[in-house]
Amino acid sequence: MSLGSAFQTLCGALFEDSMTLVCSAVVPESLTKKYRNRMISPRDPYSIYQLDSINSSYLLVFHFEDMPDCRTIQLTDMHNLNCTSHTGEEKNLYFGYSHRMCYNYTLDLTTELKHHCGARGYEENMQSGYYYTNHDPNPDIRSDVSGGSLLGSPTLVICLIVSLLLIALLHWKTSRL
Structure with missing residues (x-):
């Protein structure tokens, strides 16, 4: 079972209902030292959301400083969440x-x-989802890139030129022997 599907299985309730912002802050250095969580550093922003249907379930979102702008959120899948701002704007x-x-x-x-x-005054946590974000502003670029887009990349062109130069150099050295 992959980590992604394990999260979705174990924290399935977080995908079924919306969550409301509890609070936001930055991680204090004392807690990073105490818990030795390698995924967070001192001063990392975090926001805590409480599941509307189960008050003892929380989602903690780390590393994305704009999360406090979301009054409510709804996980739609492993990579996307719908955010409703304090002004009612959805994104x-x-x-x-x-x-x-x-x-x-x-x-x-x-x-x-x-x-x-x-x-x-919030209920004690019986379930915590930890979401360490790496925000990608362009959702059209996915990790499952096809080879076709790689063929046009500058890196591939440079590798091709270097390879051709190495072949030419080796051919020249063998012809001199």
């Missing part, structure tokens, strides 16, 4: 190369991040 956010983890038990890091950003 799709695409995170093509993100890393996701799901925890179906109480996580102290979630609790401490909630307290750090000022969330008080």
Whole structure:
């Protein structure tokens, strides 16, 4: 089972309903030292969302500083989420190369991040989805690029020229022997 499908299976409820913003902040250095989570660094932005239908389920979105602009979100698949801003504007956010983890038990890091950003009076977390984003502003460019687009790339042209020069050099050396 791939990590992506494991996240979708374990955190399936996060794909079924919308989530509302709880709070946002930046990760304090004390928590990165305490938990030694290699996916986050001090001062990384994070936002916490609570699942509307299950108050003990949370999604923590790391590394994307514009997430606080989303009042509510809805995961549509592993890479896309719909964002509704505080003004009611809707937009799709695409995170093509993100890393996701799901925890179906109480996580102290979630609790401490909630307290750090000022969330008080919320239900204890029984499920935490951690979404480490890598925002791609162009969702039309996907990781499953075909060979046709690679043929026109400047890198391939340079490699071809270098290869031809090496062949010519080897041919010249063998003809001198």
